[in-house]
Amino acid sequence: MELKLKKFGHILISRQDGREAVAAIKPVLKDLPENEKIILDFEGVSTFTPSWGDEFLTYMLEKYGDRIKMENTENPSVQATLEILNSIKEDKVV
Amino acid sequence: MRKQRLSIGKAADYLNVSIDTLRRWDKKGKLPANRTKGGHRFYYKHNLELYKKNIFALAKEWLLNKPAEPSQKFYCPTSLEFKQKLSLLEKNLKRRKKFAKDYPLIVAIAGEIGNNSYDHNLGNWPDISGSFFANNINKKQIALADRGQGILRTLGRVKENIQSDKEALYIAFTKVISGRAPETRGNGLKFVRNVILQSEIKLSLEFYSGKGRAVFMSGNEKGMFSTIDTYYPGCLALLKF
Numbered sequence: 107m108e109l110k111l112k113k114f115g116h117i118l119i120s121r122q123d124g125r126e127a128v129a130a131i132k133p134v135l136k137d138l139p140e141n142e143k144i145i146l147d148f149e150g151v152s153t154f155t156p157s158w159g160d161e162f163l164t165y166m167l168e169k170y171g172d173r174i175k176m177e178n179t180e181n182p183s184v185q186a187t188l189e190i191l192n193s194i195k196e197d198k199v200v
Numbered sequence: 201m202r203k204q205r206l207s208i209g210k211a212a213d214y215l216n217v218s219i220d221t222l223r224r225w226d227k228k229g230k231l232p233a234n235r236t237k238g239g240h241r242f243y244y245k246h247n248l249e250l251y252k253k254n255i256f257a258l259a260k261e262w263l264l265n266k267p268a269e270p271s272q273k274f275y276c277p278t279s280l281e282f283k284q285k286l287s288l289l290e291k292n293l294k295r296r297k298k299f300a301k302d303y304p305l306i307v308a309i310a311g312e313i314g315n316n317s318y319d320h321n322l323g324n325w326p327d328i329s330g331s332f333f334a335n336n337i338n339k340k341q342i343a344l345a346d347r348g349q350g351i352l353r354t355l356g357r358v359k360e361n362i363q364s365d366k367e368a369l370y371i372a373f374t375k376v377i378s379g380r381a382p383e384t385r386g387n388g389l390k391f392v393r394n395v396i397l398q399s400e401i402k403l404s405l406e407f408y409s410g411k412g413r414a415v416f417m418s419g420n421e422k423g424m425f426s427t428i429d430t431y432y433p434g435c436l437a438l439l440k441f
Contacts, residue, residue: 117287119311120279121319153290153307156391157315183304190391194376 107142112150119153124161135170144170149178159187204245208233211243215252229298231338247338255334256438259345263432267327267347277330279318286311289335289342296337299441302401306441309395309405310335310342312388313437321348326433342439350434351409365412366427373407373414373423392416393423401441408436 111118114127138144146166148154166174179185211233212219225231226241231251233241255274262270269275276282286307293303310333317331325348332345348354352368362368373393389407396403399418407414411431416423 117283117290117307117311119283119286119308120315122279152294153286153304153311155308155312155315156387157312157319160387181304182302183308186305186308186391186395190387190394194387 107138108145108147110147110149112147116151117153118151118158118162119155121157121161124158127158127162128165141173143173143175145175145177147177148181148184151181151184154181154183154187156187156190159191163188163191205234205242206245206248208241208243211248214245214248229296250336251338253336255336255339255341255343258334259332259343259436259438260432262332263345263347263434263436264430269328269330270332274332274334275330276314276333279315282314282318282331282333285333286314289337292337302399305395305399305401306342306403306439309392309403309439310344312392313344313407313435313439316388317344317346317348317435320354321346324349340441342437342441344435344437344439346434348434350432351412364427365410366425367412369407369409369412369414370425373416397421397423404440406438408432409434 109131114130115123118124118127135144144166146163176188179188206214208219208222212222215222222231222233222241226233233243236242258271258274269277276285289310290303290307293299293306296303299306314331314333321329328347330346332343335342350365350368351372352362352365355362355368355371359371362371372389374390376387376390392405393416396405396416396418397420402418404417405415407416408428409432411427411429413426413428414423415426
């Protein structure tokens with residue numbers, strides 16, 4: 107299935123909004139057949155930050171792992187956020 | 201109400217600069233003029249007023265004065281107002297050719313810093329809740345401030361033995377940590393630092409909390425952390441782009 111992130115807004119910046127996005131999407135994903143891929147489409151997202159990303163993407167990646175595929179991630183704020191979220195996985199949390 | 205227009209001559213008088221300087225600023229995009237149908241330059245007075253005003257000085261004043269709400273123009277009582285103002289900033293930056301590619305990074309930095317104010321102080325504001333958020337695209341500046349608990353106190357909830365505001369800023373900008381126990385996440389300020397240091401466009405940030413000061417400039421390998429004499433309650437930031 108495909109999730110268009112712009113449906114949550116074009117500016118995705120706060121933790122609170124990220125948590126609300128997770129709450130909104132949970133019922134939709136509940137009946138998803140096992141092994142079906144989930145495409146997260148960033149088209150139309152203009153500003154993206156790690157706070158929103160940490161709440162939403164971290165949840166999605168922890169729950170669905172390799173089934174997640176991201177598309178249209180060229181926006182520089184999307185790129186920078188994905189980079190930091192990836193590096194955090196490798197960092198030791200103090 | 202009709203916006204008051206000034207000719208280039210009157211605008212020059214108002215800003216106390218020459219007409220040639222205004223023409224130069226227009227060409228460089230430092231202070232773009234509007235044009236009449238006939239091609240003559242004119243300026244809206246409210247834009248010139250904003251240009252004159254030093255938004256960072258206003259933010260500092262708000263933190264150092266007795267507790268009171270800041271000017272309504274710059275006040276975001278809740279994250280909702282902040283998001284609305286941020287959306288407007290994004291729209292205005294996007295319109296300028298020279299920011300057409302990089303505006304998302306500028307907005308993301310402002311968004312992270314501004315939202316931190318709410319994420320870390322919700323229900324715990326010491327006096328005035330909300331944040332100060334002002335921008336001046338012509339001067340390429342964004343100022344943010346809050347009268348919240350500041351970095352040292354919010355980090356102190358999850359990490360003991362932080363000795364100073366300077367150390368707290370160092371941890372906040374370089375280590376993955378959250379001030380919202382028991383969560384172990386928290387990467388907004390680290391993101392801000394990385395984006396600025398790695399940026400291809402010129403970006404700089406001054407960030408103050410308590411007596412701590414952190415400075416980041418694009419092209420540098422790392423930030424500078426120091427202790428200053430003035431004590432700023434909460435957080436104060438100036439982003440230049």
